[in-house]
Amino acid sequence: MAGFILRRLLLLIPILLGVSILMFVILRMAPGDPAVAYLKLSSIPPTPSAVAEARQTLGLDRPILAQYVSWLSNAVQGDFGVSHVTRRPVIDDILHYLPATLQLAGAALLFTLIVSVPLGIWSARYKDRWPDQLVRAFAFVGVSTPNFWLGFLLVLLFSLTLKWLPPMGKGGWQHMIMPVLAVSFMSLAINARLLRASMLETASARHVLYARLRGLGDRQVERSHILRNALLPIVTATGMHVGELLGGTLVIESVFGWPGIGRYAVSAIYSRDFPVIQCFTLFLVTIFVVCNLLVDILYAWLDPRIRLNAEAAI
Amino acid sequence: MSVASLDARASRRRMWRLPIRDSWAVRIALFIVALLAIAAIAAPWIAPYDPDAVDLARRLQSPSLSHWLGTDHLGRDELSRLIYGTRVSLGSVALSIVLILALAIAVGGLSGYMGGRIDQAIMRFCDCFLAFPTIVLALFLIGILGTGMVNVIIAIALSHFAWYARMVRGLVLSFRQRDFVLASRAAGASRVRVFFEHLFPAIMAQMIVLATLDIGHMMLHVAGLSFLGLGVQPPTAEWGVMIGDARPFVWSMPMLILWPGLALLLSVMAFNILGDAVRDRLDPSLHGDHQH
Numbered sequence: 001m002a003g004f005i006l007r008r009l010l011l012l013i014p015i016l017l018g019v020s021i022l023m024f025v026i027l028r029m030a031p032g033d034p035a036v037a038y039l040k041l042s043s044i045p046p047t048p049s050a051v052a053e054a055r056q057t058l059g060l061d062r063p064i065l066a067q068y069v070s071w072l073s074n075a076v077q078g079d080f081g082v083s084h085v086t087r088r089p090v091i092d093d094i095l096h097y098l099p100a101t102l103q104l105a106g107a108a109l110l111f112t113l114i115v116s117v118p119l120g121i122w123s124a125r126y127k128d129r130w131p132d133q134l135v136r137a138f139a140f141v142g143v144s145t146p147n148f149w150l151g152f153l154l155v156l157l158f159s160l161t162l163k164w165l166p167p168m169g170k171g172g173w174q175h176m177i178m179p180v181l182a183v184s185f186m187s188l189a190i191n192a193r194l195l196r197a198s199m200l201e202t203a204s205a206r207h208v209l210y211a212r213l214r215g216l217g218d219r220q221v222e223r224s225h226i227l228r229n230a231l232l233p234i235v236t237a238t239g240m241h242v243g244e245l246l247g248g249t250l251v252i253e254s255v256f257g258w259p260g261i262g263r264y265a266v267s268a269i270y271s272r273d274f275p276v277i278q279c280f281t282l283f284l285v286t287i288f289v290v291c292n293l294l295v296d297i298l299y300a301w302l303d304p305r306i307r308l309n310a311e312a313a314i
Numbered sequence: 315m316s317v318a319s320l321d322a323r324a325s326r327r328r329m330w331r332l333p334i335r336d337s338w339a340v341r342i343a344l345f346i347v348a349l350l351a352i353a354a355i356a357a358p359w360i361a362p363y364d365p366d367a368v369d370l371a372r373r374l375q376s377p378s379l380s381h382w383l384g385t386d387h388l389g390r391d392e393l394s395r396l397i398y399g400t401r402v403s404l405g406s407v408a409l410s411i412v413l414i415l416a417l418a419i420a421v422g423g424l425s426g427y428m429g430g431r432i433d434q435a436i437m438r439f440c441d442c443f444l445a446f447p448t449i450v451l452a453l454f455l456i457g458i459l460g461t462g463m464v465n466v467i468i469a470i471a472l473s474h475f476a477w478y479a480r481m482v483r484g485l486v487l488s489f490r491q492r493d494f495v496l497a498s499r500a501a502g503a504s505r506v507r508v509f510f511e512h513l514f515p516a517i518m519a520q521m522i523v524l525a526t527l528d529i530g531h532m533m534l535h536v537a538g539l540s541f542l543g544l545g546v547q548p549p550t551a552e553w554g555v556m557i558g559d560a561r562p563f564v565w566s567m568p569m570l571i572l573w574p575g576l577a578l579l580l581s582v583m584a585f586n587i588l589g590d591a592v593r594d595r596l597d598p599s600l601h602g603d604h605q606h
Contacts, residue, residue, distance in 0.1 A: 018442040030458040144582040146534050148541050149557060149575035156568050243447030251538050266542050269457040277457035284450045
């Protein structure tokens with residue numbers, strides 16, 4: 001198992017290097033001169049001499065490989081350059097805004113798992129009866145609902161009409177309820193659907209039939225013979241959901257005025273502040289990739305078939 | 315095969331269907347999609363007003379006989395804007411899908427066909443794309459390219475194509491050794507001809523299933539980006555833009571947010587139902603939730 005984890009950890013390095021190279025190449029291939037963009041943000045008229053000077057300051061006159069290597073060696077030391085707009089080191093801003101985003105996305109992930117698992121179990125247990133119909137109808141609407149729109153509906157209902165919850169901002173737990181609901185709605189629906197299908201599939205497996213033949217009760221069969229196996233696809237799906245939840249959080253932050261990295265990134269994208277965009281993207285990719293690594297490890301640990309194979313392979 | 319086991323198979327296949335009986339759910343979905351298509355194509359003839367005509371004297375009006383869904387903060391007719399919005403939503407997603415399929419078949423096909431080092435290199439290249447959450451990659455690309463509809467289409471296409479390319483490669487690999495392909499090669503058909511005559515139709519069928527399942531998801535992406543002000547730009551009538559425009563009036567005119575959201579919800583639902591139905595019909599082997 002330790003070998004498996006180590007190998008997966010080492011695999012992170014080429015992936016992240018690849019991502020950073022890809023980003024660098026896209027950045028340099030893009031239309032428009034970064035030097036001109038830089039001057040625009042600094043409100044300096046882009047005269048030929050100013051552009052040449054900016055190219056030199058930004059290091060754009062050097063070969064692209066040299067640019068990448070120096071960017072990388074700075075990045076490894078935590079230096080992602082200076083925002084063209086605020087003139088502050090990008091990393092400071094990112095680290096300032098990131099915790100709020102992670103808090104919201106993390107709460108949404110927790111909420112997704114806590115709610116979707118019982119829903120899925122319930123739906124599978126009462127297959128084709130009303131609880132199942134209800135969960136499926138909910139899941140069906142859930143996968144089609146635009147999250148930012150749902151955010152407004154929640155504000156209309158809980159803040160404007162019922163006056164139960166604050167419509168904006170970050171503060172106590174009351175501030176988190178609506179953003180978490182809006183962010184997790186779709187993942188929740190997908191998960192409930194997935195668990196239901198996975199449970200029904202497992203229920204027709206031979207080991208379940210055998211457990212029933214041994215005279216075990218419905219609930220015990222469900223708990224120890226169906227659910228444990230059926231949860232495996234949910235573990236895999238959770239890795240994917242992390243991406244959706246992070247992405248959803250970026251959008252939802254703007255609805256609820258949540259002071260996270262989403263709003264910061266949107267304004268950077270709007271003003272084409274390249275160092276910020278680059279750093280923000282790399283951070284989110286890293287979080288996503290690391291979460292998926294954790295999911296893989298968890299999966300291998302839960303499923304002895306994979307764990308033992310991995311050990312045999314070493 | 316006994317009648318009982320046939321029944322069991324049928325019920326297992328029904329398991330994924332919707333809560334409503336599938337035939338009429340699919341029919342309603344088809345009806346909605348047809349309506350959307352008509353609205354998109356015939357917008358100039360159906361829409362009662364010019365979607366961009368500002369009339370400040372008639373701003374923020376409630377629904378009336380002359381403005382069925384009311385007017386927005388610039389006095390523009392809400393219904394006309396909704397109808398024109400269909401064009402942008404469907405059009406941008408359709409173009410994205412065309413771009414994705416072209417990229418995926420080129421990249422995935424090359425990878426599967428060449429094999430060896432080229433295949434490895436292309437797959438590692440795709441892995442880099444797959445390491446991004448789709449919306450984060452889309453945001454990055456828009457940050458580089460700038461906002462606007464064309465750039466959104468490019469961003470959506472580039473943030474999705476790697477999934478499809480990987481699928482195309484897998485299909486090419488699985489078909490390459492099949493008898494009908496080998497027979498065709500043995501009979502002297504060139505690789506290119508084998509590709510277009512035998513592999514391409516089979517790959518396309520699968521790609522269409524995947525793409526149909528993704529339409530709703532992509533519509534949400536386009537609307538979400540436009541809502542943030544990073545996608546289609548105002549004053550263009552687009553559903554996400556309309557929701558963004560209506561934000562300051564969420565207290566006074568919540569309907570301005572409800573209509574475009576409802577249009578989006580219904581369209582995404584219709585395409586999701588259709589996606590499930592197409593999957594069941596064309597490819598019963600692809601089950602489970604397809605998602606990114």
